Amino acid sequence: xxxxxxxxPIVYDRIKRVRGFDxxxxxxxxxxxxxxxxxRWQMNVTFLRSLGLWGRSGRRKLSSS
Amino acid sequence: xxxxxxxxxxxxxxxxxxxxxxxxxxxxxxxxxxINLPPRQYLRPVKIxxxxxxxxxxxTVLELSDGTLVNFVYSVTGLASFAHEYSKAxxxxxxxxxxxxxxxxxxxxSKMAIGRPKDLVHVHQIESTLKLKRAQGTS
Numbered sequence: 001x002x003x004x005x006x007x008x009p010i011v012y013d014r015i016k017r018v019r020g021f022d023x024x025x026x027x028x029x030x031x032x033x034x035x036x037x038x039x040r041w042q043m044n045v046t047f048l049r050s051l052g053l054w055g056r057s058g059r060r061k062l063s064s065s
Numbered sequence: 066x067x068x069x070x071x072x073x074x075x076x077x078x079x080x081x082x083x084x085x086x087x088x089x090x091x092x093x094x095x096x097x098x099x100i101n102l103p104p105r106q107y108l109r110p111v112k113i114x115x116x117x118x119x120x121x122x123x124x125t126v127l128e129l130s131d132g133t134l135v136n137f138v139y140s141v142t143g144l145a146s147f148a149h150e151y152s153k154a155x156x157x158x159x160x161x162x163x164x165x166x167x168x169x170x171x172x173x174x175s176k177m178a179i180g181r182p183k184d185l186v187h188v189h190q191i192e193s194t195l196k197l198k199r200a201q202g203t204s
Contacts, residue, residue, distance in 0.1 A: 015197050029197050031090070032089065033088040033203075041159070044082075
């Protein structure tokens, strides 16, 4: 079944009984698994931007740390 | 990616960006493309990217106009030939194209072979995703 990010509760339902992951990890993974490739990449970019690590200025920050 | 296709250059998305495309909940700052070209043509994809407005940072590393860092690689540790891996690629939609992506099991194998501390972290993330995909019934 093809899903998108908004379907993450459906995926969460399917993985909620898997051992070895805490609740936060299950929600994080459910979001990632439900998302389309495009949405997954956008989440990565959004996360890096939130830390100021995307683009040239971000890389300057990384190389100086 | 579209320009590479137009120039009939075969490529595979590899590394952590390929893992993220397949649902691994991780992050990476660059996109790695395994390019199927002989050594004398290594500059072709670089020239294509520069023509699209990219900035060259190192020999095979460029920053695209949207801030994406792209790395062109021509061999990958721990894997078979490009042709072999390409034949087993999965095809995923991205930016209106359908691109060849190295499957998670093969990314895991490559990262195990490279074996830097960050690769071992990625192996753990990939294995977690594979386990959840099996539970979800999509692997």
